[in-house]
Amino acid sequence: MNYGASMNIINPGKEDYHMHSMNYSDGMNSVFEIVYFAGKIGLNKIAITDHSQACLDAKGKCRVSGRDNINRWKNEINDVEVIFGVEGDLLNEEGDICDHLSDEPAEFLILSAHPKVYQLQSSKDTITKGYLNAIKQYHKKIAFIGHPCIKHFSDAVDIKEVIKAANDYGVAMEINGANMMNNRTDMANLDILLERADRVYVNSDAHTLHELKHAREKAFEVLREKGIKLG
Ligand SMILES: [Zn+2]
Ligand SMILES: [Zn+2]
Structure with a gap:
């Protein structure tokens, strides 16, 4: 297999663009703790990307x-550059999305599909159309597609189609460290992504400090094992 022949990793260094806090969604640490710890482990830039309001509502979290x-x-803690984003949600086949967590527009938007938020209507239902419609409509504000290789949707997504649309519209795809660590990655879809995606982010999707420290490392380790050169 010809992994990553044309693939560009946007953040090979000390930048992590996907993590969750307890201030705004389901992370286990406060913004303060995350920023402090990010500095301690040598990160230069982080995006705290808590879940959208639709996701919090669907999961009964406030x-x-x-x-x-x-x-x-x-x-005021250290030199880490911090941006506040939102992990938005794909809502339906039409490609409607929830891109907010309060009335403030997100500085940085991830588009993800989550169980309970995106509800498959039957075992034959797919989310491919939803992704394609959302990318077409909102590509200008979507930084990347979050965890496109998540196992939960692996039977319901045509990953090749989603990658093609993302490449065509200049939207990046994500390699998700926490999903890798927690055995939630469909490895066959990951192989397809590594072969075909133009631009990828490698992020932690940390919900804990342990994941903030180790999840990206784990993802890079898998990429190295597959023979991908990391700059
Ligand atoms: Zn997510
Ligand atoms: Zn997340």
Whole structure:
């Protein structure tokens, strides 16, 4: 297999663009702890990308604090550059998305499909059309497709079609460290992604400090084992 012949890893270094806090969704640590720890382990830039309102509603979770004051926040802890994004949700076949977590527009938007939020209607239903419609409509604001190789949807997604649309519209795909660590990656779809995707992010999707430290390492280890050169 010809892995990564044309693939460009956008963040091969000390930048992680996908993680969750307890302030705004289902992470186990506060923004303060995440930023402090990110500095401790040598990250230069992070995006705290909590779940969209649709996801919190579907999973019966509420956010602990509002985001009204987010633009008053400055990192006083260390030199890590911090941006606040949203892990948005694909909602339906039409490609509607939920891109917000409060009324503030997201600085950085991931588009993901989550169980319970995107509901498959039958065992034959797919989410491919939803992805294609969303990419077509919202490609300008989507930084990347989050965990496209998640096992939960592996029978319901034509990954080749999604990668093609993402490449055509300049949307990147994600290699998701936490899913790799927690055995939630469809490895066959990952192989297809590594062969075909133009641009990929390698992120932790950390919900814990342990994942913030180790999940990207785990993903890079898998890429190295597959013979992919990491810059
Ligand atoms: Zn997700
Ligand atoms: Zn996530």
